[in-house]
Amino acid sequence: MKRRLYNKLFAVITVLSISITIINMSTGAVLPENKDSSGSYKTAEYGGNVQEKSEAPNVPLSVRAQKTSALLTTQSDGYELPFVPIETNHYWDEGTVTTPPTCTQAGVKTYTCKYNSSHTYTEVIPADGHKPAETVYENGVAATCSAEGSYDEVVYCSVCKQEISREKKTIPVDEYTHNWGDRVHTKDPTCCETGYTGDSYCTDCHKTIKDGTDIPATGKHIDVDGKWEAIETEHWHTCYYGTKFDISSHTGGEATCTEKAKCSVCEAEYGEYAEHHLTHHDYVEPDYENDGNIEYWTCDECGKYFTDLEANNEISADEVIIAKIGFTEYQFFDGEVIVEAPDGAIPKGSRFNVQKIIPPPTDVVKEVKDQLSALFSVLSYYEVTLSETGGALITQLNHEITIKIKMPKQYAGNKYVQVLQKKESGKLITMTSWWESEYLCYKTDWLEIYN
Numbered sequence: 001m002k003r004r005l006y007n008k009l010f011a012v013i014t015v016l017s018i019s020i021t022i023i024n025m026s027t028g029a030v031l032p033e034n035k036d037s038s039g040s041y042k043t044a045e046y047g048g049n050v051q052e053k054s055e056a057p058n059v060p061l062s063v064r065a066q067k068t069s070a071l072l073t074t075q076s077d078g079y080e081l082p083f084v085p086i087e088t089n090h091y092w093d094e095g096t097v098t099t100p101p102t103c104t105q106a107g108v109k110t111y112t113c114k115y116n117s118s119h120t121y122t123e124v125i126p127a128d129g130h131k132p133a134e135t136v137y138e139n140g141v142a143a144t145c146s147a148e149g150s151y152d153e154v155v156y157c158s159v160c161k162q163e164i165s166r167e168k169k170t171i172p173v174d175e176y177t178h179n180w181g182d183r184v185h186t187k188d189p190t191c192c193e194t195g196y197t198g199d200s201y202c203t204d205c206h207k208t209i210k211d212g213t214d215i216p217a218t219g220k221h222i223d224v225d226g227k228w229e230a231i232e233t234e235h236w237h238t239c240y241y242g243t244k245f246d247i248s249s250h251t252g253g254e255a256t257c258t259e260k261a262k263c264s265v266c267e268a269e270y271g272e273y274a275e276h277h278l279t280h281h282d283y284v285e286p287d288y289e290n291d292g293n294i295e296y297w298t299c300d301e302c303g304k305y306f307t308d309l310e311a312n313n314e315i316s317a318d319e320v321i322i323a324k325i326g327f328t329e330y331q332f333f334d335g336e337v338i339v340e341a342p343d344g345a346i347p348k349g350s351r352f353n354v355q356k357i358i359p360p361p362t363d364v365v366k367e368v369k370d371q372l373s374a375l376f377s378v379l380s381y382y383e384v385t386l387s388e389t390g391g392a393l394i395t396q397l398n399h400e401i402t403i404k405i406k407m408p409k410q411y412a413g414n415k416y417v418q419v420l421q422k423k424e425s426g427k428l429i430t431m432t433s434w435w436e437s438e439y440l441c442y443k444t445d446w447l448e449i450y451n
Contacts, residue, residue, distance in 0.1 A: 091115055101125045103160045133158035143171040145178050146204045178202040178209050185212065191221040192241045221245040228266035235266035258302045276311045277301050281320070288340065288402075292322035327402075337382060338404040338439070345399035349389040357381045368420065371428050379411070384447055395424075397445045404439040412438045421446075 091114040101107030107125035132155050143149030149171030155164045183198030195215035199208045221239035228235045236247040250271075252264025257276045260269040276299035286292030296315070297306045305320055307313045328346065330339040332354040339352060360381035368376050384403065386394040411417050412435065419431040419442045433442040 089115075090119060092121075095123070097125065098122075099125075101128050103128050103130045103157055103162070128159075130157040130162065130164050131159050132156075132164055141171075143174045143177060144204050145175050145202060145207075146173065148173055178207075179204045180209065183212065187215075189215045189218050190241075191219055191239050191245075192217055192243065228268070230263070230266050230268035230270075232270055235263065235268060256301055257299055257304075274301075276304070276306070278306070278309065278311060280309075284322075286322045286324045288325050288327050288342070291324045293320045294322060296320045336406045337384075339384070340402040340404070342399050342401070345397050345401055346386070347388065347394065350386055350394060353383075353385045353387065355383045357383065367422075367426075367428060372420075379407070379417070380405070386447055393447075395447050397447075400443040400445045402441060402443050404436065404441045406438050407440050409438060 092111045093114055095109045095111045097107060098110045099108040104127055106127050109123045109125050111121050111123070113119035136154050136156070138152045138154050140151040141149045151169050151171070153165075153167045153169055155166075156162065157164055179202055181201045181203040184201050185196060186198030187196040189195030194217050197212035197215060199212050200210040201207075202209050221237065221243060223237040224240050227237075229238060230236075230250070234247060234249045236244045238244055248265070250261075250263035250266070250268060253261035253270075255261040255271055255274040257274050260273060261271045262269055278297040278299055281293065281296050281298065283295040284292040294307070297309060297311065298304065299306070299311065304311075305315050305317055307315055326343040327340045328343070330341065330352055331337070332339075332352075333356060336356075337354050339354075358380075360378040364381055365378050368378055382405070386397075388394060405419070407417065417440060419433045419440060420428045421431050421444060422428055431442040431444065433440055435441070
């Protein structure tokens with residue numbers, strides 16, 4: 001019994017033990033079995049359903065047909081079934097790189113069926129390999145006059161930057177490439193001596209590379225101690241080599257009568273003293289109470305004393321003083337008459353004799369009225385004499401003496417009470433007098449008095 005079933009999409013066969021042969025209907029050729037060398041069957045495709053089979057007893061199957069109309073025939077236990085034509089048709093895309101290759105690792109490209117995306121297969125993409133970049137140079141050591149130099153030629157991958165190759169290169173010794181060290185034998189110039197730039201020295205080969213040159217003396221002197229030296233008219237500095245420089249005359253400053261001008265540069269004194277600014281002082285005669293002084297001059301600036309206007313003769317302050325006069329006091333009539341005689345005025349051995357005549361003699365009263373005024377009256381009359389040891393009277397004295405006469409209280413201070421003294425010629429002289437409390441006082445260097 002034969003039955004034929006046709007289906008463009010798929011055929012389903014349910015048997016216990018079958019033998020399957022796929023033939024090309026257009027040519028009648030039998031498709032090769034999909035069996036590997038071990039006899040195991042590979043992937044079988046049924047109407048788009050993919051199954052992986054390691055064993056399929058007596059079911060040889062060919063796959064991956066390219067749009068082929070196939071007739072499926074089976075035999076089992078003497079039954080022959082009709083073949084069902086099916087289309088085993090895959091349309092693969094252009095493929096997608098699912099794992100990009102690197103310089104050292106292979107990649108993967110995956111193809112997918114356009115009818116059924118669950119159907120795929122993959123291909124290996126070979127590794128790209130390194131792409132060398134330009135050569136670079138590393139670890140360079142320059143050659144010197146005494147040692148070789150070196151460097152590394154290195155090539156890196158321009159993509160992954162991994163080192164591809166490294167080669168060490170040698171640079172020959174360069175006798176002209178020196179390592180210049182500090183100059184030696186240098187010397188700075190001074191004001192009077194030349195200097196030296198120093199020799200250039202290689203620290204590798206220890207040779208002199210280049211000789212130095214002389215440096216001219218600066219001519220700029222440096223003072224040995226930083227101080228000025230000076231004489232009366234000028235000053236200067238002295239350098240280490242004994243040369244004088246900065247020589248100039250003194251200047252500035254102002255002289256006084258005690259100090260010369262001081263130079264504003266070196267501070268040395270120079271020139272002459274200034275003149276004194278003098279003030280004149282008159283002679284003052286001493287008395288019993290006050291010192292006197294000689295005629296003298298003093299300087300307003302320095303305070304010095306001089307006996308002359310030209311300030312040539314300087315004296316001390318003590319030398320201008322004339323000490324006040326020492327005196328001896330003589331009292332008569334219990335102090336009614338007091339005589340003060342300066343030292344030296346009364347000759348040694350002489351003595352005073354004082355007499356008071358009451359009432360005043362009539363001839364004395366007449367002389368007063370006749371010579372002065374009839375209105376005058378004589379209040380008292382004293383005779384004061386001084387005699388030597390032998391009795392001779394002394395009428396003229398070497399110094400004035402002071403005679404003080406005590407008057408009644410009602411007359412004290414009265415300006416009309418005067419002292420009269422009679423000259424040898426008989427003329428009455430009104431003496432210059434003054435009051436000291438109740439005493440009417442006057443000075444005289446001759447005797448014979450009328451009161």
